Amino acid sequence: xxxxxxxxxxxMADSLGILLAGITLVISxxxxxxxxxxxxxxxxxxxxxxxxxxxxxxxxxxxxxIGLAVLAATLTLLSLIFSWRLxxxxxxxxxxxxxxxxxxxxxxxxxxxxxNLFVFFELMSTAAFALCGLKIEEPAPLQGSxxxxxxxxxxxxxxxxxxxxxYAVTGALNMAQIGLALGARHDPLVLFAxxxxxxxxxxKAAIVPFHLWLPDAHAVAPTPVCVLxxxxxxxxxxLAVARLRFVVFAQTFASHETSLQTIFHFLGILTVLVGGLMxxxxxxxxxxxxxxxxxxMGIMLLALALGGALGFAAMLAxxxxxxxxxxxxxxxxxxxxxxxRAIGERSxxxxxxxxxxxxxxWFLGSLGLAAAPPFILMTGEAGISKAAEQMSRSWxxxxxxxxxxxxxxxxxxxGMHTFFGWGEEPITDEASEIGELPETASEDRRIFWYxxxxxxxxxxIPIVLFxxxxxxxxxxxxxxxxxxxxxxxxxxxxxxxxxxxxxxWNETFxxxxxxxxxxxxxxxxxxxxxxxxxxxxxxxxxxAFLESGLRPLRVMQSGHPGDYxxxxxxxxxxxxxxxxxxxxx
Amino acid sequence: xxxxxxxxxxxxxxWLFFCGLYGLVSSRHLVHSVIxxxxxxxxxxxxxxxxxxxxxxxxxxxxxxxxxxxxxxxxVQALMLTDVVVEAVVVALLLAMVVKAHEKSGTVxxxxxxxxxx
Amino acid sequence: MRERxxxxxxxxxxxxxxFLFCYAVANLPPWGSYRGPYGDVISRVSVYERHxxxxxxxxxxxxxxxxxxGEEFILFTAVLGVMMLLxxxxxxxxxxxxxxxxxxxxxxxxxxxxxxxxxxxxxxGFYIGLHxxxxxxxxxxxxVILASIPFLLYVCENxxxxxxxxxxxxxxxxxxxxxxxxxxxxxxxxxxxxPFLSNFLPLGTTGDVFSSGTIALISVCIxxxxxxxxxxxGYTYLEEIITGELPEE
Numbered sequence: 045x046x047x048x049x050x051x052x053x054x055x056m057a058d059s060l061g062i063l064l065a066g067i068t069l070v071i072s073x074x075x076x077x078x079x080x081x082x083x084x085x086x087x088x089x090x091x092x093x094x095x096x097x098x099x100x101x102x103x104x105x106x107x108x109x110i111g112l113a114v115l116a117a118t119l120t121l122l123s124l125i126f127s128w129r130l131x132x133x134x135x136x137x138x139x140x141x142x143x144x145x146x147x148x149x150x151x152x153x154x155x156x157x158x159x160n161l162f163v164f165f166e167l168m169s170t171a172a173f174a175l176c177g178l179k180i181e182e183p184a185p186l187q188g189s190x191x192x193x194x195x196x197x198x199x200x201x202x203x204x205x206x207x208x209x210x211y212a213v214t215g216a217l218n219m220a221q222i223g224l225a226l227g228a229r230h231d232p233l234v235l236f237a238x239x240x241x242x243x244x245x246x247x248k249a250a251i252v253p254f255h256l257w258l259p260d261a262h263a264v265a266p267t268p269v270c271v272l273x274x275x276x277x278x279x280x281x282x283l284a285v286a287r288l289r290f291v292v293f294a295q296t297f298a299s300h301e302t303s304l305q306t307i308f309h310f311l312g313i314l315t316v317l318v319g320g321l322m323x324x325x326x327x328x329x330x331x332x333x334x335x336x337x338x339x340x341m342g343i344m345l346l347a348l349a350l351g352g353a354l355g356f357a358a359m360l361a362x363x364x365x366x367x368x369x370x371x372x373x374x375x376x377x378x379x380x381x382x383x384x385r386a387i388g389e390r391s392x393x394x395x396x397x398x399x400x401x402x403x404x405x406w407f408l409g410s411l412g413l414a415a416a417p418p419f420i421l422m423t424g425e426a427g428i429s430k431a432a433e434q435m436s437r438s439w440x441x442x443x444x445x446x447x448x449x450x451x452x453x454x455x456x457x458x459g460m461h462t463f464f465g466w467g468e469e470p471i472t473d474e475a476s477e478i479g480e481l482p483e484t485a486s487e488d489r490r491i492f493w494y495x496x497x498x499x500x501x502x503x504x505i506p507i508v509l510f511x512x513x514x515x516x517x518x519x520x521x522x523x524x525x526x527x528x529x530x531x532x533x534x535x536x537x538x539x540x541x542x543x544x545x546x547x548x549w550n551e552t553f554x555x556x557x558x559x560x561x562x563x564x565x566x567x568x569x570x571x572x573x574x575x576x577x578x579x580x581x582x583x584x585x586x587x588a589f590l591e592s593g594l595r596p597l598r599v600m601q602s603g604h605p606g607d608y609x610x611x612x613x614x615x616x617x618x619x620x621x622x623x624x625x626x627x628x629x
Numbered sequence: 630x631x632x633x634x635x636x637x638x639x640x641x642x643x644w645l646f647f648c649g650l651y652g653l654v655s656s657r658h659l660v661h662s663v664i665x666x667x668x669x670x671x672x673x674x675x676x677x678x679x680x681x682x683x684x685x686x687x688x689x690x691x692x693x694x695x696x697x698x699x700x701x702x703x704x705v706q707a708l709m710l711t712d713v714v715v716e717a718v719v720v721a722l723l724l725a726m727v728v729k730a731h732e733k734s735g736t737v738x739x740x741x742x743x744x745x746x747x
Numbered sequence: 748m749r750e751r752x753x754x755x756x757x758x759x760x761x762x763x764x765x766f767l768f769c770y771a772v773a774n775l776p777p778w779g780s781y782r783g784p785y786g787d788v789i790s791r792v793s794v795y796e797r798h799x800x801x802x803x804x805x806x807x808x809x810x811x812x813x814x815x816x817g818e819e820f821i822l823f824t825a826v827l828g829v830m831m832l833l834x835x836x837x838x839x840x841x842x843x844x845x846x847x848x849x850x851x852x853x854x855x856x857x858x859x860x861x862x863x864x865x866x867x868x869x870x871x872g873f874y875i876g877l878h879x880x881x882x883x884x885x886x887x888x889x890x891v892i893l894a895s896i897p898f899l900l901y902v903c904e905n906x907x908x909x910x911x912x913x914x915x916x917x918x919x920x921x922x923x924x925x926x927x928x929x930x931x932x933x934x935x936x937x938x939x940x941x942p943f944l945s946n947f948l949p950l951g952t953t954g955d956v957f958s959s960g961t962i963a964l965i966s967v968c969i970x971x972x973x974x975x976x977x978x979x980x981g982y983t984y985l986e987e988i989i990t991g992e993l994p995e996e
Contacts, residue, residue: 101813137831144824151817159708163817170719170821174828177726186730186832193723194653197666204673205646211705212680212775215784236771604739605662606750609653610757617764624767635777643768647761654757655750681786684779689790689802690882696794700802702786703793707806711818714887714973718825721980725832728987740750 102218104156104532107522108360112276112283113150115364118505119275119371120146122498123268126375138178145171145272152280156532158210158292159217161284162203165248169196172277176265185264187603192261194605195254198612199247206241209233210292219291220533228295232624238293239623242285243616249281251345252315253615255338256601256608259322262334267378270330271502274337274374275367282344282363286356286526289348294529301351303626307619308349309440315342316443320450322597324570329377329387329458333370336413336451340366343444347424350431350440357523358427361516365421365506369412373455375499376405380462382495393461401496403463408503410459414452414564415444415556419506423516426556433552441556445563452567453574460575638679645672659727659737663720670716674709681705799880799962807885808962816929819969823926826976833987861903868896879966886966890973897978910985918975918982925972932961932968 103109120142127138148168155161173196177189211217213233214225226234247254258278262270289297297304319339326332340362347359379402381387384395415421425448429441509515526532600611645668652665681702687694689703731737776782789810790802799805807815876889901909 101811137827137834141824141827141831144820144827147820148817157814159811160814160817163814163821166715166719167817167821167824170722170824170828173722173726174824174831177729177828177832182733186726186733190659190723190726190730193726194662194666197719197723198650198653198669201646201669201673205676208673208677208680208705209771209775211677211785215782215786217704217785231774232771233774236767606654606656606739606753609650610753610760613650613654613757613764614760617760617767620764620767624771635779636772636775638778639772639775640769643765643772646768647765650761650764651754651757654761655754657750679778680775681781682779683781686781688883689786691790691794691800691802696791700786700790702781703789703802703806704786706803707811708814710803710807710885711815711887714891715818715821715825718822718829718976718980721984722825722828722832725829725984728984729832 101155101157101160103154106526108519108526109153111360111364111519112153112280115367116146116149116153116272116276119272119367119502122371122375122502123271126271126378126495126498127266127268138175141171141175142268142272145175145277149272149276149280153283156219156287156291157217158207158219158222161219161287162200162207165203165284166200168277168280169193169200169248172196172261172269172273175269176261176273178266178269179264182264188260188264191603191605191608192257195247195257195608195612198609199244199254202240202244202247202616206237206244209237209240213237219287220529223292223294223529224533226292226296228298230296234293234296235623236620238288238296239616239620241288243612243619245281245284245288246311246615247281247612248278249285249345250278250315250338250341251311252318252338252342253600253611255315255319255341256611258338259326259331259334259601260603262337263328263331265330267330267374267381270333271371271374274333275371278337278341279344279363279367282341282348282359286348286359290356290527291529291532300626305349305351305435307622307626308345309437312342312346312349313443315339315345316447317342318597320447322601323451324454324457325597326454327388327458329380330374332454332458333373333377336454337370339447339451340370340413343425343428343447346440346444347428347431350428350435350437352431353520353524353527354427354431354434356527357520358424358431360424360519360523361427362415362421362424364509365412365419365424368502368505369409369419369421372405372499372502373409373413375495375502376402376409379495379499395462397463399463403459405499405503406455406459406463410452410455410567411564412503412506413455414448414567415560419510421448421506422553422556422560423510425560426552429556429559430552441559445559448560449563449567449570452564453570456567456571457574460571638675638682642672642676642679645669645675657738657740659730659739660724662739663723663727666723667716667720670712674712677705677709801880801882801885803883804879804885804966805962808879808965812965815965815969819926819929819972822973822976823922826922826979829980830983833983858903861899865896865899865903868892868899872896876967876970877963880962886969887973889966889970891977893970893974894977894981898981910982918978921971922975922979925968925970925975928968929965929972932965 124139124142145168148164148171152161152164152168155164173189173193176192177185179185207217210222210226213229214222216222216225243254247257250258258273262273265273316339319335319337319342323332323335323339326335344359344362344366347355347362349355350358377387380399383399383402412419412421415425425441425444428444429438432438432440524531600607649665649669649672652668653662656662656665681704683699683701686699686701689700689706694700727737789806793799793802793805793810799809872889872892875884875892876886879885879889897909
């Protein structure tokens with residue numbers, strides 16, 4: 045596609061991009077249908093293992109990985125449809141980059157070779173850097189892109205160092221072989237490698253304190269790119285951590301489960317709180333959505349940290365739901381940008397009164413963020429609460445509820461201001477005054493079907509998936525396979541069929557539904573205290589108080605790359621110290 | 630003392646990593662930051678290559694030696710080889726961002742480029 | 748955050764990290780005693796299985812060819828990114844390019860010396876590229892060497908020659924073709940019933956230039972791609988400087 049670049053005019057390039065993304069989606073779905081019977085290991089170049097030494101690279105195609113690849117293809121397809129005739133992607137660079145991004149994400153999900161994981165991590169990051177800086181007319185995108193690039197490149201080097209240390213110890217590059225060779229080794233080297241790898245992937249997954257690049261990158265990237273970033277790229281960081289934990293380091297931590305869980309829980313709670321609070325205090329639409337992504341990543345980390353197949357299955361359900369809801373919200377904000385030429389809360393105030401369908405999409409999105417009933421986020425949350433009960437840490441469900449409430453309240457507040465025009469002029473801040481150059485040509489400001497339909501599809505998929513829970517049993521059983529190191533070893537070395545079993549968690553649905561509804565209701569309350577702040581007494585203006593932001597958090601998010609690296613180092617050294625001290629046998 | 634010598638390349642790699650991070654944190658010029666990333670990358674190369682070395686081993690080129698002889702590890706060399714060329718171009722990408730940023734805002738100091746604050 | 752606070756905090760935590768790194772690394776096997784099975788297995792079998800005497804390139808283009816494909820695409824993406832970032836949008840104000848006149852002509856000595864150097868570089872580059880499977884070298888290295896030739900021309904001639912060579916559309920096409928031919932080679936083996944990127948060409952005799960099947964072929968394709976990539980980057984940067992927008996004051 046790239047070689048024909050100069051000769052294709054705009055329409056042809058867009059349609060070619062959409063066609064190729066569509067083809068990828070079809071192929072992925074076909075693969076998914078095929079591996080439903082059982083996971084499959086694919087050896088590149090016909091290099092089967094020589095005895096117990098694996099010499100080639102392999103893909104482990106189980107329904108979970110392929111399912112995530114299908115998710116990637118779907119989101120890319122929706123984004124490409126949305127970006128039909130998007131301004132600023134002149135000379136047709138945008139479409140090849142998006143397709144490469146899709147390829148990198150799919151490869152990342154499927155691979156079971158650790159260096160291959162690193163290569164796809166780098167490819168995904170490089171395509172992301174380029175896509176983030178697409179709008180070159182303003183100075184802000186270049187800065188956001190630079191911060192993003194610096195932080196994620198350091199993360200890539202951390203991962204590479206971890207890989208090098210593991211290679212030194214085991215002499216292998218296939219995750220299954222490393223897991224086998226590591227056994228139950230506990231020395232500081234293995235733990236340090238674990239800390240490096242985890243921190244590297246946490247940077248990608250935007251866990252506090254490695255999250256600082258995400259709002260900058262999201263505030264300036266074009267809308268369809270934001271959909272992909274928040275929808276899947278960030279989550280793949282957690283997927284990598286999951287793979288490492290269940291396949292490579294499974295036996296290392298067998299005797300220290302609770303300590304590891306505590307560490308991850310702490311980070312998860314921190315992420316939920318920081319993400320949620322900052323989310324509520326943002327007035328730039330895309331930055332607010334970026335912080336809500338951080339908050340939800342915290343929830344997903346909590347789910348993962350609960351360990352075992354149940355936590356992992358819950359995390360995946362939540363991930364899929366979140367990807368589509370967040371995608372829909374980003375696409376809707378793109379529609380607002382196109383139609384109303386503004387992206388800050390104050391500049392959007394009361395201008396959206398005529399956009400009824402867009403308002404419906406937006407408020408459906410906020411319902412989804414609170415993990416309320418018709419979305420599969422609720423299914424995920426139900427799984428989390430069941431797993432939390434089993435570990436007698438049921439307060440985790442309350443934290444998830446808090447996170448959902450904060451992010452939902454933020455979107456509700458902005459929705460009320462924009463679409464209903466309630467309340468007075470919103471509070472605003474420096475960041476949201478940046479504004480953003482519109483992404484489409486200004487002659488025609490109708491909302492086109494190709495902008496609206498992807499957002500509509502995106503928000504209805506979680507509802508559809510919720511109503512038809514057939515896929516849920518496949519997810520459960522495959523999670524059981526994914527999280528058992530012995531199953532993966534069996535697959536890789538013997539290629540044999542393995543099955544897994546995980547009981548359903550239907551009994552927690554009702555409690556989760558109640559929690560989701562309560563969260564949404566509380567969110568409405570919080571948003572109202574913010575919107576109607578002039579009519580309330582001082583003590584009730586919680587919303588307004590939160591909205592002006594907590595000063596230390598704002599200082600942290602300074603926009604200076606040196607600060608981001610500093611926080612990265614702080615997180616890295618603390619994580620390293622804790623790993624080496626706490627987890628030593 | 631012998632212990633340190635045995636592990637010298639790894640300590641060098643660790644020190645380089647630290648220097649790269651220090652440079653990034655204290656940088657006042659975006660081009661300087663990008664070069665610090667290149668330093669970080671060098672530290673990973675030293676670590677990788679140091680891991681694969683074997684004292685008394687020959688290069689893994691079997692044009693003139695027998696395949697059974699003692700050689701150093703070819704895998705880490707292969708891993709590193711492609712990385713060098715690739716990272717050079719990624720550095721070019723980052724420098725392109727810096728060039729554009731300078732063009733748009735007239736400055737290359739991160740302290741002055743603070744449009745994304747808070 | 749003020750710079751001094753930032754740097755001092757970093758020295759504390761960075762020092763902690765450095766200490767941890769050294770502490771962990773002390774557990775590594777001593778330098779020079781590589782033990783792992785992977786490298787030994789490859790060293791033993793690569794000559795027999797692939798008739799390639801250079802084990803490093805055998806790993807790169809055959810055993811772990813998929814990794815190299817990924818790395819090549821990182822190169823491709825980065826170049827795409829550079830071209831995208833430094834692109835000329837319609838309606839921007841640029842300096843008048845016209846015909847670029849260099850103010851300085853380099854001394855005759857430099858230009859006379861550069862010519863034979865260019866000739867040597869061409870031969871050397873092609874040698875390295877074609878002998879990747881036999882001796883250290885291969886596509887990536889050859890690509891970089893060959894890419895330096897227009898830059899040498901820039902030194903000994905003037906900017907105009909450089910621009911004439913590198914601005915040709917053919918450079919872009921070659922780059923894309925190089926990248927896609929790697930994928931096509933892989934797909935060809937798919938078509939032939941073996942997994943992606945299997946070695947399907949005849950292996951020839953060890954020590955010959957035309958041995959080891961697809962390793963040589965992939966190496967050549969990568970050579971084209973890397974050369975074109977570096978030329979594109981050089982050209983884009985030069986264009987940016989020559990016809991760049993005036994910075995806002």
